[in-house]
Amino acid sequence: xxxxxxxxxxxxxxxxxxxxxxxxxxxxxxxxxxxxxxxxxxxxxxxxxxxxxxxxxxxxxxxxxxxxxxxxxxxxxxxxxxxxxxxxxxxxxxxxxxxxxxxxxxxxxxxxxxxxxxxxxxxxxxxxxxxxxxxxxxxxxxxxxxxxxxxxxxxxxxxxxxx
Amino acid sequence: xxxxxxxxxxxxxxxxxxxxxxxxxxxxxxxxxxxxxxxxxxxxxxxxxxxxxxxxxxxxxxxxxxxxxxxxxxxxxxxxxxxxxxxxxxxxxxxxxxxxxxxxxxxxxxxxxxxxxxxxxxxxxxxxxxxxxxxxxxxxxxxxxxxxxxxxxxxxxxxxxxxxxxxxxxxxxxxxxxxxxxxxxxxxxxxxxxxxxxxxxxxxxxxxxxxxxxxxxxxxxxxxxxxxxxxxxxxxxxxxxxxxxxxxxxxxxxxxxxxxxxxxxxxxxxxxxxxxxxxxxxxxxxxxxxxxxxxxxxxxxxxxxxxxxxxxxxxxxxxxxxxxxxxxxxxxxxxxxxxxxxxxxxxxxxxxxxxxxxxxxxxxxxxxxxxxxxxxxxxxxxxxxxxxxxxxxxxxxxx
Numbered sequence: 001x002x003x004x005x006x007x008x009x010x011x012x013x014x015x016x017x018x019x020x021x022x023x024x025x026x027x028x029x030x031x032x033x034x035x036x037x038x039x040x041x042x043x044x045x046x047x048x049x050x051x052x053x054x055x056x057x058x059x060x061x062x063x064x065x066x067x068x069x070x071x072x073x074x075x076x077x078x079x080x081x082x083x084x085x086x087x088x089x090x091x092x093x094x095x096x097x098x099x100x101x102x103x104x105x106x107x108x109x110x111x112x113x114x115x116x117x118x119x120x121x122x123x124x125x126x127x128x129x130x131x132x133x134x135x136x137x138x139x140x141x142x143x144x145x146x147x148x149x150x151x152x153x154x155x156x157x158x159x160x161x162x163x
Numbered sequence: 164x165x166x167x168x169x170x171x172x173x174x175x176x177x178x179x180x181x182x183x184x185x186x187x188x189x190x191x192x193x194x195x196x197x198x199x200x201x202x203x204x205x206x207x208x209x210x211x212x213x214x215x216x217x218x219x220x221x222x223x224x225x226x227x228x229x230x231x232x233x234x235x236x237x238x239x240x241x242x243x244x245x246x247x248x249x250x251x252x253x254x255x256x257x258x259x260x261x262x263x264x265x266x267x268x269x270x271x272x273x274x275x276x277x278x279x280x281x282x283x284x285x286x287x288x289x290x291x292x293x294x295x296x297x298x299x300x301x302x303x304x305x306x307x308x309x310x311x312x313x314x315x316x317x318x319x320x321x322x323x324x325x326x327x328x329x330x331x332x333x334x335x336x337x338x339x340x341x342x343x344x345x346x347x348x349x350x351x352x353x354x355x356x357x358x359x360x361x362x363x364x365x366x367x368x369x370x371x372x373x374x375x376x377x378x379x380x381x382x383x384x385x386x387x388x389x390x391x392x393x394x395x396x397x398x399x400x401x402x403x404x405x406x407x408x409x410x411x412x413x414x415x416x417x418x419x420x421x422x423x424x425x426x427x428x429x430x431x432x433x434x435x436x437x438x439x440x441x442x443x444x445x446x447x448x449x450x451x452x453x454x455x456x457x458x459x460x461x462x463x464x465x466x467x468x469x470x471x472x473x474x475x476x477x478x479x480x481x482x483x484x485x486x487x488x489x490x491x492x493x494x495x496x497x498x499x500x501x502x503x504x505x506x507x508x509x510x511x512x513x514x515x516x517x518x519x520x521x522x523x524x525x526x527x528x529x530x531x532x533x534x535x536x537x538x539x540x541x542x543x544x545x546x547x548x549x550x551x552x553x554x555x556x557x558x559x560x561x562x
Contacts, residue, residue, distance in 0.1 A: 063511055086496065
């Protein structure tokens with residue numbers, strides 16, 4: 001599958017030539033290119049692609065494939081504005097694993113990574129300010145996980161001062 | 164969400180922390196800004212979001228594909244049709260479904276009217292924030308006409324849900340040409356009216372020129388899209404660069420400015436309104452005939468008339484409504500140009516009748532990140548002008 005992507009996609013081919021270990025697999029589906037990247041290499045790979053014209057980070061999100069393992073996919077959508085090309089990078093992570101932050105590559109990755117942390121509970125290493133962004137700071141779970149019920153969890157509220 | 168008040172040190176003792184919002188008229192929704200001030204200068208600004216988080220993405224995973232359309236309206240409530248369009252295009256791409264020309268053109272026409280609607284609300288409230296009250300009244304007068312057109316088409320003024328997977332919800336109403344023509348004939352002169360009120364107005368110029376400057380490189384770096392990028396000199400518009408829904412058949416220009424200040428953003432959006440009117444007129448004059456939905460029996464709801472006479476139509480209707488339709492596994496990232504910038508839906512299917520994941524890359528979320536860069540170092544009085552020039556919708560930010 002990877003070889004077919006590489007034939008048709010020059011940034012992917014350049015990336016493999018630069019660091020063959022980083023690219024685990026590739027996929028060409030409905031005209032969209034997806035590369036599976038080794039999580040530890042993601043920041044370096046993004047830095048490399050940014051220099052090769054993918055100047056804009058469109059978004060970072062995640063998909064939870066629970067109960068499959070590894071359950072999480074962190075998904076990066078890159079955009080090359082000059083050639084109008086889009087590229088999707090994916091990193092597979094298990095529960096509890098963290099991934100390097102790409103805030104050093106794009107400052108705009110800040111909020112997207114905070115959102116993924118908030119809603120999925122995936123930690124980003126070296127993120128300057130990894131706080132919850134949408135939910136209250138004292139929230140205890142990550143609602144976009146598939147094992148989180150859609151109606152929320154029941155919480156037992158304790159009155160201040162105790163009862 | 165709230166931090167403990169910092170202990171004043173030599174460096175911070177001079178500054179004052181001001182809490183702006185979440186309930187503040189100029190934040191257009193519930194946005195909280197924590198401003199650190201040195202006199203009247205903003206030293207540090209920190210936006211706090213999430214007050215309007217409704218968990219729409221989680222909700223999407225619980226619904227059948229066709230039911231999700233109604234949720235997409237509620238993401239960006241000033242541009243519901245842009246969201247409908249983006250979601251429908253994404254699912255149609257997953258299904259490999261082609262919609263007929265009438266539906267494609269109708270989608271273009273109505274999303275352009277949505278852009279006008281959204282820009283009118285932006286212009287009215289932005290001017291109101293800066294102190295020009297009458298513009299607001301004029302803008303809402305024209306917006307009313309657009310909302311009436313929406314009501315004519317879909318029965319709803321705001322949460323239209325008019326685009327469905329495979330085409331349009333219902334056939335275009337009789338006499339729609341008349342209503343749209345009346346609007347496009349008068350609207351350009353209305354834009355002239357707004358310009359008369361603002362473009363050379365000395366107070367407006369003073370409040371907007373040179374305010375909220377951010378360089379183009381920083382804007383891209385921070386993930387800003389849409390009119391703000393075009394006001395910094397980049398002629399990038401997804402309608403031109405990655406045309407969808409027959410946009411390549413329309414003749415329009417991408418307005419740009421290079422100053423990247425509040426005034427340049429105002430000029431770009433005003434020119435966009437003229438260009439959108441051009442597109443609406445072209446759609447009106449060249450509207451193709453034919454069916455408004457694709458010929459896809461298992462996906463598109465059958466005609467009401469057929470349901471009364473044909474057994475198959477009744478069965479399909481029952482199946483679509485009760486159990487939906489299955490979408491082949493895969494994933495699609497579909498981007499469109501919403502009034503605020505790049506709106507993209509990332510839809511992941513596992514082969515079932517409900518989407519496995521719907522991610523909304525909303526333009527307001529990306530744009531809002533640039534707010535500190537825009538107002539830090541400026542005066543507190545300019546914060547409101549800069550906020551208005553971003554044109555964010557908090558529903559779009561928090562989802």
